[in-house]
Amino acid sequence: MNQINDKPHPSYGPTNPAPGNQAAGQRQRYGSLIELNLEKEQAYRDLHAAVWPTIVERIKQANIENYSIYVAPIGDRKYLFSYFEYTGSNFAADMASIAEDPETKRWWRETIPCQTPLPNRKPDEWWMDLESVFHLD
């Protein structure tokens, strides 16, 4: 036995389809994680209870649906766990359309100071994309 063989690896099957095995046109699910800055927690809560209508509209136009965010207290820190579904056909292009939107840039000036991204996220990520290990329709 060596270190490499002992390392956990993805396991795919009927209740965790491999990314390539998902049916075409099927909605894609995203779980993401970021740290919540405790001194900005109330500001984050207030902003998200009444997200600006322009931002809501922009998210919908980018084919994002069924989008929820939860607060997770772990030890003396808090994290934000988000779940949403993507129904479009070009995720990168739709995300870029959000990032280029002037209203979204204004929104992010409010929300970014509330967050600390995970140090182990991928270089191009703000929220860290999480690996799915189970799904049941």
Added chain:
Amino acid sequence: MNQINDKPHPSYGPTNPAPGNQAAGQRQRYGSLIELNLEKEQAYRDLHAAVWPTIVERIKQANIENYSIYVAPIGDRKYLFSYFEYTGSNFAADMASIAEDPETKRWWRETIPCQTPLPNRKPDEWWMDLESVFHLD
């Protein structure tokens, strides 16, 4: 200013309806959290890629839909985030029906050793129920 006033509190609005303000019969969304035991990570992944059909059936009978679990690496630990939707009218009764099922008891003998519940969960919880701060249909 005192300590109590400074403590963050829930904020409700159009994009975070208060629990009592949700439309009757509407599906309820649950986000939950538990720690994954690293030495049992592969076993957990393998079990969840091919969840026993009897367990899948029992979950569906309990009015649980659109159920996903993600792995979240935070520092030198890993956590499991789950998201599911409940479409029934008596969550406690449906959860009890799962807990009383002999097949589920057998399943939990496999999965419980893979998990460490959060110390700050409520006394009656295994997975910790997370507070929602945002939702968009």
